[in-house]
Amino acid sequence: MPSVHDVITRKLCEHSKLDDEDMAALAALPFTARQLRANEEFVRQGDKPVVSALVLDGWVARYHTLPGGKRQYLSFHMTGDMPDAQTLFIERMDHAVCGLGQTEVAFVPHEEILKLFERRPSVGFAIWRETLLDAAIFREAVTSNGSRTVLARLAHLFCELYYRGRVAGLTKPGSYRIPIHQGQIGEALGMSIVTVNRTLQELRRTNAMDFRNGVLTVRDWKKLTEVGEFDSAYLHLKRPSRL
Amino acid sequence: MPSVHDVITRKLCEHSKLDDEDMAALAALPFTARQLRANEEFVRQGDKPVVSALVLDGWVARYHTLPGGKRQYLSFHMTGDMPDAQTLFIERMDHAVCGLGQTEVAFVPHEEILKLFERRPSVGFAIWRETLLDAAIFREAVTSNGSRTVLARLAHLFCELYYRGRVAGLTKPGSYRIPIHQGQIGEALGMSIVTVNRTLQELRRTNAMDFRNGVLTVRDWKKLTEVGEFDSAYLHLKRPSRL
DNA sequence: CGGAATGTTGATATGCCTCAACTAAAGTGG
DNA sequence: CCACTTTAGTTGAGGCATATCAACATTCCG
Numbered sequence: 001m002p003s004v005h006d007v008i009t010r011k012l013c014e015h016s017k018l019d020d021e022d023m024a025a026l027a028a029l030p031f032t033a034r035q036l037r038a039n040e041e042f043v044r045q046g047d048k049p050v051v052s053a054l055v056l057d058g059w060v061a062r063y064h065t066l067p068g069g070k071r072q073y074l075s076f077h078m079t080g081d082m083p084d085a086q087t088l089f090i091e092r093m094d095h096a097v098c099g100l101g102q103t104e105v106a107f108v109p110h111e112e113i114l115k116l117f118e119r120r121p122s123v124g125f126a127i128w129r130e131t132l133l134d135a136a137i138f139r140e141a142v143t144s145n146g147s148r149t150v151l152a153r154l155a156h157l158f159c160e161l162y163y164r165g166r167v168a169g170l171t172k173p174g175s176y177r178i179p180i181h182q183g184q185i186g187e188a189l190g191m192s193i194v195t196v197n198r199t200l201q202e203l204r205r206t207n208a209m210d211f212r213n214g215v216l217t218v219r220d221w222k223k224l225t226e227v228g229e230f231d232s233a234y235l236h237l238k239r240p241s242r243l
Numbered sequence: 244m245p246s247v248h249d250v251i252t253r254k255l256c257e258h259s260k261l262d263d264e265d266m267a268a269l270a271a272l273p274f275t276a277r278q279l280r281a282n283e284e285f286v287r288q289g290d291k292p293v294v295s296a297l298v299l300d301g302w303v304a305r306y307h308t309l310p311g312g313k314r315q316y317l318s319f320h321m322t323g324d325m326p327d328a329q330t331l332f333i334e335r336m337d338h339a340v341c342g343l344g345q346t347e348v349a350f351v352p353h354e355e356i357l358k359l360f361e362r363r364p365s366v367g368f369a370i371w372r373e374t375l376l377d378a379a380i381f382r383e384a385v386t387s388n389g390s391r392t393v394l395a396r397l398a399h400l401f402c403e404l405y406y407r408g409r410v411a412g413l414t415k416p417g418s419y420r421i422p423i424h425q426g427q428i429g430e431a432l433g434m435s436i437v438t439v440n441r442t443l444q445e446l447r448r449t450n451a452m453d454f455r456n457g458v459l460t461v462r463d464w465k466k467l468t469e470v471g472e473f474d475s476a477y478l479h480l481k482r483p484s485r486l
Numbered sequence: 487c488g489g490a491a492t493g494t495t496g497a498t499a500t501g502c503c504t505c506a507a508c509t510a511a512a513g514t515g516g
Numbered sequence: 517c518c519a520c521t522t523t524a525g526t527t528g529a530g531g532c533a534t535a536t537c538a539a540c541a542t543t544c545c546g
Binding site: 066067070074089092117124125128129131132140141147233236 | 289305307309310313315317329332333334335337338360361364367368371372374375376377378379381382383384385386388389390430431432433472476477479
């Protein structure tokens with residue numbers, strides 16, 4: 001398993017320029033790694049965290065809890081992501097974060113990160129950029145849930161996750177383990193579980209992709225992006241060599 | 244009309260602590276004010292801006308343009324907002340920004356803002372926080388478009404805009420000028436113009452609020468927040484004295 | 487191996503979209 | 517300033533996409 005140092009520098013270098021001193025400073029950050037209990041909610045709505053998490057292995061999700069108790073999933077995060085970097089400057093959580101299945105995260109104290117910003121502003125800018133990419137992903141989710149058909153919404157989500165995983169070097173050729181249930185997909189994309197199920201079958205039939213048992217298989221990337229109206233520009237990442 | 248200096252310091256102080264030197268440094272920022280043509284699109288999808296905008300007077304909106312040419316509005320911004328602060332660190336625009344009716348904005352060069360960050364890090368953190376509040380607003384829009392009924396979506400949007408305006412001191416008692424059309428509301432909330440019209444009438448009938456000719460009238464704030472499932476926590480702003 | 491969670495299918499209900507016509511308001515030019 | 521044009525708002529009717537309900541199949545996990 002790659003070290004915390006590897007994971008974070010690799011991620012930040014996907015979109016930002018860091019020199020050797022920046023990297024060294026990052027490597028020196030203290031942290032606590034922790035294996036989460038399955039599906040553990042490790043940041044709660046209303047919390048005032050004093051640490052930020054870095055996903056080391058597995059997946060985490062962010063979500064709003066609605067008055068009736070239902071969830072609205074907001075985003076999914078993979079190895080290298082910092083799903084609550086925002087807590088550096090926004091005191092109180094307006095949503096929760098949980099693991100998806102077995103997940104390992106590293107917690108880094110805010111004060112250490114903030115001290116680092118003084119010495120190495122470009123590290124701060126890289127993490128700032130990281131939070132801005134998050135926002136771009138949220139914007140795209142607004143558009144999906146507001147304007148796209150259920151078919152396009154599903155295809156778009158899988159395009160995004162596959163593309164991000166591809167850039168981060170986490171995918172196998174043509175497939176990617178994404179341990180989310182159909183119910184969770186529905187709670188992310190504003191559709192019922194029945195519709196998720198039927199629409200996944202429709203995607204299967206078009207031979208663009210398959211999603212089964214938590215594994216995405218991309219069979220025809222071009223077709224999938226067309227169905228999902230997916231244009232990777234909003235992710236602001238280096239284009240992967242091959243898809 | 245308040246000066247650029249007033250507008251930006253007032254806004255940043257809504258959520259951040261700035262000392263006199265920070266304020267002075269902000270006041271010294273060079274800018275170009277410009278009266279926009281009605282509904283002018285002043286930042287385009289694909290642009291690589293070298294300045295960031297500050298809304299001086301009126302409103303601006305951000306939106307995705309969809310393959311068919313339709314728009315998905317992402318957020319609405321009032322006096323004091325910096326709708327494209329993100330361009331400081333994200334080179335290329337993934338969405339566009341336009342004025343709503345008559346609008347005046349100030350453009351501030353990126354390089355000047357970045358130079359300021361070196362001397363006054365807390366100004367940088369305040370603007371970072373500003374972009375994080377943006378993200379929180381997007382998250383809430385994901386939830387609205389994904390999970391809320393059309394009635395709740397409408398009520399929520401007006402709650403948010405009224406609350407933000409109230410904090411910024413831009414509202415009249417119980418009313419607020421919000422120059423958006425029913426069609427634009429529909430393109431923000433993922434509903435047809437016909438449904439917007441009928442649902443506005445329903446809101447009128449409940450006596451919670453009225454929206455007519457670009458003026459929101461809040462008749463029963465408590466009821467409106469209940470209908471819209473609105474909890475201001477996600478805006479992370481100082482609570483206004485009275486609503 | 488047994489129970490719980492997840493996935494699948496069919497039938498029915500309904501909220502919202504679409505289409506279409508009309509009214510009201512705002513902007514424009516003679 | 518008024519006639520005209522354009523844009524925005526309103527109303528009714530009908531159809532469809534997707535939610536909901538309910539039963540059953542499959543997979544996961546202790």
